[in-house]
Amino acid sequence: MMKSRRVFAIGALCALSLVFSAGGGLLHAADVQEITIGYAVSLTGRFAVEGKETSRGYNMWVDQINGAGGLRVGNKQRKVKLTVYDDESNPSVCTKLYEKLITRDKVDLILSPWGSGINFAASAVADKYKYPIIMSSASATSIWERGFTYIFETTQLSPTMMAPWKELLQAHKDKIKKVAILFENFxxxxxxxxSLVQYVKEVGAELVLDEKYPLGSKDFTGLLLKAKGLNPDAVFVLNIMPASVYATRQANEVGITPKLYAVNIGPMFEEEFIGGLKDLSEKVCESGFWHPELPFEGAKKFAKEFEEKYKKKPSTDAAYAYISTQILTQAIEKAGSIEREAVNKALHSGNFKTILGPYKYDEKGINKEQRGFLCQVQNGQRKIVWPKDLANGEVQFKR
Structure with missing residues (x-):
């Protein structure tokens, strides 16, 4: 009798210890069932505009998932808890934070930071520890040339993103004969x-200027005056925000008037670019990335709910972040588990539906279904103008 009491007492003590955390606090049953997902993103520093939008996309997904009872894992639903750090727009800081998320915080899964440069660093950590990472903004092809097997693309890669410009230049080669390019050192x-230089040459246009400017530049007057003297038919500014705002305003000030003026990123940040520049933003073209008018299920719904939640329209960075979580959700459901090898296998073998259309990954983690398109500001609205089967407007040349 004494022995059975002793066994019961020890068993009760062990059971009691399981409901306490290492720090001495009570662990509720719901906490044990939470899925912890971590990420670092640029909440301060030069990439904070894009980083905050990325974080908004992630948070919107979590609110939706938890509001619906949790993420479906097998025959259960488990709520998601985020662990978030500020990488300060610094790849070195980001690397350390992903090491911390994985080795100290021991999160179940990870989401990605913003930007090709920072994702280049973070993805090396993810692959080292065999954590699948769906990179919400990583278009540089060099990221995918390292033999990694735990990395997956969301954005179109740079050759795909620039391909519609080749098509447009080819279709209007009678108008666009001379091209000038300014590109950011990123x-x-x-x-x-x-990619763009290669395409310009392939269509037979003359590349009159191809100049790199420092990351984070605000003064483009000298480069724009140089371009103006060469009288290009098209000027491309391959930038990250907010460079396109400065360049577009200064292009007007120096009086450069090409037939086609395009930025890489600008009008997608409607408040900052279209709202800030007003009439100066008219007829500015842009790489498409994502658009709520694309003919894919949930695109308009996402845009509407994002605007209701954050009182602003989503940028493509927010959309890409959300797309990456759509893919992760489906991969977990397909795997029936949050075990990382199972999720990685599901990502490599699955077909996924998103607000940017279908995703199907190859052995490198590149989406085989990716497609580029172009947008232009017309009457204060960002319209899809190329290719024609996706367009809700036609390209308008400045002269």
């Missing part, structure tokens, strides 16, 4: 420039 925009 992994993503350098990769875009390599």
């Amino acid at each position: 992994l993503f925009t350098v990769a875009l420039n390599e």
Whole structure:
């Protein structure tokens, strides 16, 4: 009798210890069932505009998932808890934070930071520890040339993103004969420039200027005056925000008037670019990335709910973040588990539906279904103008 009491007492003590955390606090049953997902993103520093939008996209997903009772894992629903750090727009800081998320915080899964340069660093950590990472903004092709097997693309890669410009230049080669390019010194925009230069040459246009400017530049007067003297028919500014705002305003000030003026990122940030520049934003073209008018299920719904939640329209960075979580949700459901190898296998083998259309990954983690398109500001609205089967407007040349 004494022995059975002793066994019961020890068993009760062990059971009691299981409901306490290492720090001495009570662990509720719901806490044990939570899925912890971590990420670092640029909440301060030069990439904070894009980083905050990325975080908004992630948070919207979590609110939707938890509001619906949790993420479906097998025959259960489990709520999601985020662990978030500020990478300060610094790849070195980001690397350390992903090491911390994985080795100290021991999160179940991870989401990605913003930008090709920072994702280049974070993805190396993810692959090292075999954590699948769906990179919500990583277009530089060099990221995918390292033999990694735990990384997955969301954005179109730079050759795909620039391909519609080749098609447009080819279709209007009678108008666009001379091209000038200004590109930012950043992994993503350098990769875009390599693709665009190749396409300009392939269509037979004359590349009269191809100049790199420092990351984070605000003064483009000298470069724009140089371009003006060459009288280009098209000017491309391959930038990250907010460079396109400065460049577009200064282009007007120096009086450069090409037939086609395009930025890489600008009008998608409607409040900052279209709202800030007003009439100066008219007829500015842009790489498409994502648009709520694309003919994919949930695109308009996402845009509407995002605007209701954050009182602003979603940028494509917010959309890409959300797309990455759509893919992760479906991969977990397909795997029936949050075990990382199972999720990774599901990502490599699955077909996924998103607000940017279908995703099907190859062995490198590149979406085989990716497609680029172009937008232009018309009457204060960002319209899809190329290709024609996706367009809700036609390209308008400035002269």
